[in-house]
Amino acid sequence: MLLAAGAGTRFGMPKVLAADGVWLHRAVAALADGVCDDVVVVLGAAVVDVPAGARAVIAPDWADGMSASLRAGLAAVxxxxxxxxxxxxxxxxxxxxxxxxxxxxxxxxxxLARATYGGRPGHPVVVARRHVAPLAGTLAGDEGARGYLAGRDDVVGVECGDVATGRDRDRG
Structure with missing residues (x-):
């Protein structure tokens, strides 16, 4: 699932539109080529055509934050x-x-596993089916998914700093 629903306020535009859609295409390719069978792109602030092999899901309450987008995505998978x-x-x-x-x-x-970059937690994050309902249940609170993972000592960190920085782009 690719979360791409935000308005990108600090960035200056929805990030799904960044680099003329190149970020969207790269992220979908990373998921598809990373052996994901079903690639769901969660959209909201901007609705765009998604690359072939992916399907779009609209988060109607995307403006409520990432938890709203994650809820929409979890419902779709x-x-x-x-x-x-x-x-x-x-x-x-x-x-x-x-x-x-x-x-x-x-x-x-x-x-449960998540990428780390130089020991810093990041994305992607992977959850087994048995965690989907409990995770979705946390998404109404302030902590959301971050709180669900932080409250556990059994999330496997997978160092990926040798292949990426894992840093999000917040400025345009």
Whole structure:
């Protein structure tokens, strides 16, 4: 699932439009080439055509924040065994990082893994199906997904700093 619904206020425009759509195409390719069978792009502030092989989901309450976008995305992938959560504003994260984190989650007893960059937590984040409902239940609160993961000591960190910076782009 690619979260791409925000207005990009600090950036100056919705990030899904950044670089004439190049960020969107790179992120979708990272997910698809990182062995994700179903790529869902969550849109909101800007509705665009998504690349072939992906499907769009509109988050009607996208302006409420990332938790609203994540809720819409989780509802759209209700039968997935694993959910990979990625962000459109991470244009340097390649398929190799996605594949690493997915493999780690599949191997972990917890079914939870997230990319780290020089030890700093980032995206993608992978959750097993059994975490989807509890995670969705946290999305009404202030902490949202971040709080769900922070409250656990069984999230596997997967270092990806050798293939990407993992830094989001907040300024245009």
């Amino acid at each position: 209700d039968d997935a065994a694993w959910v990979v959560v990625h962000l459109v504003d991470l244009p340097d994260v390649p398929a190799e990082a996605v594949a690493r984190v997915l493999l780690a989650a599949r191997s972990a007893p917890s079914g």
